[in-house]
Amino acid sequence: MTAASPLGSLSPDLEQRIVTLIPSATEIVAVLGLASRLVGRSHECDYPESVRVLPVCTRPKFDPVGTSREVHERVSKLLATALSVYEVDLAMLEQLAPTHILTQAQCEVCAVSLSEVEAAVAGLTGGQPHILSLQPNVLGDLWEDIARVGTALGVPSAHVVQSLRARVKACYEKAQSAGTGRRVACIEWTDPLMAAGNWVPELVEMAGGVNLFGVTGKHSPWLEWTALAASDPEVIIFMPCGYDLAATRKAALALAESQPEWTSLTAVRKGEVFIVDGNQYFNRPGPRLVDSLEILAEILHPGLFAFSYAPHGWERL
Known part of the structure; x- marks a missing residue:
């Protein structure tokens, strides 16, 4: 699978422009065979290898380099002041003009939050993309997330889920x-x-x-x-x-x-x-x-x- 060129237009028969703002969503899109429709990613999305060339649409508000205690204190300080840990690059989203944005509502420390994405999207001057938020807590939620993403993007997902579940059962x-x-x-x-x-x-x-x-x-x-x-x-x-x-x-x-x-x-x-x-x-x-x-x-x-x-x-x- 190969990624779309960072800022280039998609082929005429491919209208979707997907931005994923959490690594797990990027991997779900890829396993569904849609990596070529990705046009943007979060700063942490790095798998499959092909997505690394895509423009980055988020950044942390803290220095992630340091000891476990130092990183914990930086993140805690941001959260204590009601500030989010990450921010969305609105200018990049404007340039990419995504039709779909995949994000999460599971953890404010793991990735940009749903509320932050919604606030950023509200400021876009072009069309409003479809936002799909994932909130997995157990393994069964993963199967549902894959199905939800497949439905939102118009591709079948049952075969992917069946294959993954077969590996789980065997193990x-x-x-x-x-x-x-x-x-x-x-x-x-x-x-x-x-x-x-x-x-x-x-x-x-x-x-x-x-x-x-x-x-x-x-x-x-x-x-x-x-x-x-x-x-x-x-x-x-x-x-x-x-x-x-x-x-x-x-x-x-x-x-x-x-x-x-x-x-x-x-x-x-x-x-x-x-x-x-x-x-x-x-x-x-x-x-x-x-x-x-x-x-x-x-x-x-x-x-x-x-x-x-x-x-x-x-x-x-």
Whole structure:
């Protein structure tokens, strides 16, 4: 699949001009075979590779480079003053003249908010694009989002959903055959400490693990170190929001060095501490949540699964 030229006009038989303002939406459009209709993206949309040439329509209002604590404090300061974390480039949207804009209403920290997109679109002088907002909380919401996007863009989606669900079913059934699972702690932020919520607890259970923190369908909860230590997980998986493997390793090691009890944890003593590319997989509620499930299965049951996601998708800490 190839992307449309950044500012060029679409072919005569292709009237849709799609702008996606969250990576998961970009990936949904692509898996539906419509990457060629994309004309703009968010600053975080980077998959598939072809979308990287597209104009960027959003930008953060904070410096995303720094320690976990520094980034947390910058974002918290913006939210405390009722300011949004990201902003929309209205001039770019005006130039791109999209017919459809895909955004989200799930998390103000993850991407530009629905209200901000609506406010920006209201200022466009051309035609008003159709805004489709996604708000996934569990894996089932992903199937519905793919169907909604397909309907909005006029293409069938059932075959895509069926293929993804077949992979989930195969992984789940094989993982369950392994018997009683190990206790797993998934960490979505390290300073302050936060466990993973939403779809991640569901994926852990599907992969044959016993999720210790976070509730399926609920936002990620803050976590006290004492609670993590008391639970003494058999497996710890770091998946900080927006972090690649290198940044995740750095954050995980910083946490380990700050806690004297770290080396006494069962997962640490047994070498069962892992880092994953949360930015590309677990943090994005798009088609690659299925990849995320397979990564968990590979980590939790190395004797049963060999999808070959390592070392680009996960590593042992």
